[in-house]
Structure formats: structure tokens, C-alpha cells
Amino acid sequence: MPAADTGGAQVKSAVRTVELLEYFAGRPGMHSLASVQEAIGYPKSSLYMLLRTLVDLGWVETDATGTRYGIGVRALLVGTSYIDGDEVVAAARPTLDRLSDDTTETIHLARLDGTDVVYLATRQSPHHLRPFARVGRRLPAHATSLGKALLATYTDEQVRAMLPPTLAPLTEHTHTDREQLIEELRTVREQGYAVDREEHTLGLRCFGVAIPYRTPARDAISCSVPVARLTAGHEQMIKEALFEARERLTLAGRRL
Known part of the structure; x- marks a missing residue:
């Protein structure tokens, strides 16, 4: 246009x-x-x-x-300088390393940009079966646990102003109705975390939490796990590890 x-x-x-x-x-x-x-x-x-x-x-x-x-290539140089100069990314590194070690799964730090989330940092799982991830990747917020965790920090009316009534599907599980998404965001606010149930990638489940050092939040962290490896015990451990990481990152963000 x-x-x-x-x-x-x-x-x-x-x-x-x-x-x-x-x-x-x-x-x-x-x-x-x-x-x-x-x-x-x-x-x-x-x-x-x-x-x-x-x-x-x-x-x-x-x-x-x-x-x-x-x-x-100059676009890469500018993008790299953004990551290198971001105080939140720098402060998050020890927590992301610890979260990766504790869960042995792929970890992401992302930022809300309009109606998308952009990956700022990743930690790859050591397992052979693991999701693909890269810094700079942009995904629609409504189809990710990171994005849903961040959207949940906005009011229902703010979300309606941000997103169109019909949302683009990435898989057969993606929310395509804004009102259904908003209903799920209410649950996210209550439980404190969001879940991507194969909404972005088939065979992959992701758990995400927003980092509330500012309101509405702009940054979130997530843990991605192949469904084939996910057990009830592993899921509970991941949620607890994410909550602990959120507390550390919230404190670090408020000091910046």
C-alpha cells in the first residue's frame, strides 16, 4: 500500500x-x-x-x-545493535539460562510489537526433538502463548481495538474469532499464564507469562515443549519455573 x-x-x-x-x-x-x-x-x-x-x-x-x-546485511547489523543495546535483554540473560537449565526445554523472551510478538532472545533445548527458534522472528500474538500472555494485560476493549474480529489461522487449533480469544484471555488473567495448544505449530505446546514490570506489559517469556514429551509432572514443573523466572525478571525490569 x-x-x-x-x-x-x-x-x-x-x-x-x-x-x-x-x-x-x-x-x-x-x-x-x-x-x-x-x-x-x-x-x-x-x-x-x-x-x-x-x-x-x-x-x-x-x-x-x-x-x-x-x-x-545492514538490516542485520541494525537488528543486532537493538538486541545488544536493550537493557531488558541483558538483564534477562542469567534468568533465561537458569530457566533453560531447569526445564531442559526451549525458552523465548519476546516483545509485543503492534499485534505481533518479536523474539528478543532464545535458549535452545538440548533434546533432539525441539522446536525451531531464532531471534527476530515475528509471530501473530493471538496464536502464541507469549502473545496471549501479553494481550491479557490489556482490557477487553483495548484488545478489541487492537485486533480485527476475524483472526488469521496458523493451524487448525488457532483462535480465529476475536471474542473467543478474549474469553480465553480472561482465563489467562486469572491463572497467570497462557497456553498455546498447537495454535502456532502442530505438535508443540507452549506456556507463557508476561513480565509485569510495566503496565500493560510489553515483554514475556515462554517455554515450548513437543507434545510427545509433555507429561503432567513436566507441565507443572515448567509452570512453577516460569513463575519464579517472572518474579526475578519483574524485579530486574523495575530497576532499569
Whole structure:
């Protein structure tokens, strides 16, 4: 969708640049000029010039033919600097390490960004059967335990303002009705944790808690476990470990 005219050519150009980079960030791989133009709607001639400028600066890469484009290495450098400079991520490292050791499962720290959660840190499970995870991954909040734990720190009316009535499914178990999700968020508030019951990935169950060092919360932690390895005793231990980690991270966050 074309950028809105914000009253000046320089500002409009900056908005278009950011929108173009976000387009590539959300769609891995290489894309033709025609497919990019169709998706974001900029005039083809100005889009081509913008792409060539970003290629020259290292923000966008092109293939050997010079006709397909993707995100460039400079975007990685900026993303890495965000993680490296974030005080919450730095303060959370010992707690994430301990949580990983205690549960022997995959651990995530994520931040709410609009209606998505973005992974800020992960600790991989030592088990052979484990979920794929990477820093910078973006997922819809309504389909993750991290996101539901964070959405539960908002009021029902705030959630209605944030999310559309119909939600996109990722699996057959994903909530697609906003009101059903809101009903579950009430349960999340009561019990203090959220559960992703194969709503993002089939065969995977995740438990998440928000870190309430600010209200509404913006950060959360989760533990992901293959359903095949999850027992009632293991689940209880994971919840208790998450509650303990939440207390440590809440105290650390309030000191920042």
C-alpha cells in the first residue's frame, strides 16, 4: 500500500524506504521488481530507483541477474545493535539460562510489537526433538502463548481495538474469532499464564507469562515443549519455573 503523503518529499521518501525494508523483512528470499511493485503499489520507476539506492548502501541485496531483491546485511547489523543495546535483554540473560537449565526445554523472551510478538532472545533445548527458534522472528500474538500472555494485560476493549474480529489461522487449533480469544484471555488473567495448544505449530505446546514490570506489559517469556514429551509432572514443573523466572525478571525490569 502506498505511503501516505505526510507533507514533505523527504519525509515521504523516508516512509517509503522503511515500508520497503519491512516488506523484505517479512518475506524472506528474493523478489522480482514486479512482485514488489504489486505488493506495495509504488510507481515502478521510483521503486526501481529506491531499490538501486538501497542496494548500493547495503540495505537491500540483489541476485546475480540484478532483477531480484531481498533484505541486505545492514538490516542485520541494525537488528543486532537493538538486541545488544536493550537493557531488558541483558538483564534477562542469567534468568533465561537458569530457566533453560531447569526445564531442559526451549525458552523465548519476546516483545509485543503492534499485534505481533518479536523474539528478543532464545535458549535452545538440548533434546533432539525441539522446536525451531531464532531471534527476530515475528509471530501473530493471538496464536502464541507469549502473545496471549501479553494481550491479557490489556482490557477487553483495548484488545478489541487492537485486533480485527476475524483472526488469521496458523493451524487448525488457532483462535480465529476475536471474542473467543478474549474469553480465553480472561482465563489467562486469572491463572497467570497462557497456553498455546498447537495454535502456532502442530505438535508443540507452549506456556507463557508476561513480565509485569510495566503496565500493560510489553515483554514475556515462554517455554515450548513437543507434545510427545509433555507429561503432567513436566507441565507443572515448567509452570512453577516460569513463575519464579517472572518474579526475578519483574524485579530486574523495575530497576532499569
